[in-house]
Amino acid sequence: MPLNTDLKQLLKPYYWVNILLSISYVTAKRTGIICNFLFPESDCELDSRETEILFFLIIVVMLRTRKAGSVTMVNYLSSSFVYTKVANLILWLYADVRYGLPYGAMLILCALLLPEPTYMGPEDVTYFRGVQTLEEELKRHKTTTWIICLYAAWHPACVNFAPVFAELSHSYSLQNLRFGKLDVGRYSDVAAKYRIQDGPTSRQLPTVLLFNAGVEKMRRPQPDHTGKLQKFLFSKDNMKAAFDLDGLYQECKDKLAAAKAKKAEKTEKAE
Structure with a gap:
């Protein structure tokens, strides 16, 4: 995502409100006017306990965002908001319960009124009805x-992934690179066919499959050697990296160009 797109995204209320909440305590403690008003008996310096909490927060944020695969500024911030706000809540409560409780109420209110923005644009997804329709398409x-998402409409992880898959489909679809979805909740034969556990506690929902020449080449999540x-x-970011979507897109685009050139050459010879 280009830097200007990141900055445009940060202008949305969800991000700047959460940024303010994430830096609220340090800002209040280090700004003289605010500090003297809220903490009249304080020297406006972070004590050892506060420094320890902030240091621990930095370590947690770095570890968790790296594990989440965050590579852009917006994704990095989104991954860290939970930890920074919890740390600020602890700091406010540690300083004064009278400040901590209103801060906690603000967190709840913001969570209800300002959910994280999700992709609401167009998609290029084919919805299959059962295993047979998918297999027919793969053979034809x-x-x-094909990049196929096996999902269940009632599963929270599938609901969260839906806008991500929609955005990727709109960005990467080509005539020979297509995106599809199949609801294993409605079509139980799909779960059996592709060895997907479709219960409420399933860790295999969603599952994304990559088909090339009608054959499954990879999937996520996948089992290890054990x-x-x-x-x-x-x-x-993880989808783009795991399935090499940029490389796959370029490869399919080159194949389309080669096929068109070959067809044009045959047309010229026929004339």
Whole structure:
């Protein structure tokens, strides 16, 4: 995501309000006028306990955001907001319960009124009805690469992933690179066919499959060499990296260009 797009995204209320909440305590403690008003008996310096809390916060944020695969400024901030706000809540409560309780109420209010923005734009997704329709499509167009999301409409992780998949489909779809979805909640034969546990506690929902020439080439999440399911965070960055969407897009685009050139050459010879 370009820097100007990141900055434009940060102008949305969700981000700047959460940024203010995340830096509220340090700002209040280090700004003379605010500090003297809120903490008249304080020297406006962070004590050892406050410094320890902030240092621990930095370590947690760095570890968790790296594990989440955050590579852009917006994603990094989104991943860190939970930890920074919890740390600020602890700091406000530590300083004075009378400040901590209103701060906690503000966190709840913001969570209700300002949910994180999600992609609301167009999508280029084909919705299949059962295994048979998918298999027919894979056999009919073997030159098409398909990225298929197996999901359940009632599963929270699938609901959260829906806008990400929609955005990726709109950005990367080509005539020979297509995106599809199949509801395993409605079509239980799909879960059986692709070995997906579809219960409420399933760790395999959603599952994204990559088909090339009608054959499954990879999936996420996937089991390791011991058969244990590897955890996969379905963020946009992780999807692009795991499935090499940029490389796949360029490869399919080159194939389309080559096919068109070949067709044009045959047309010229025929004339």
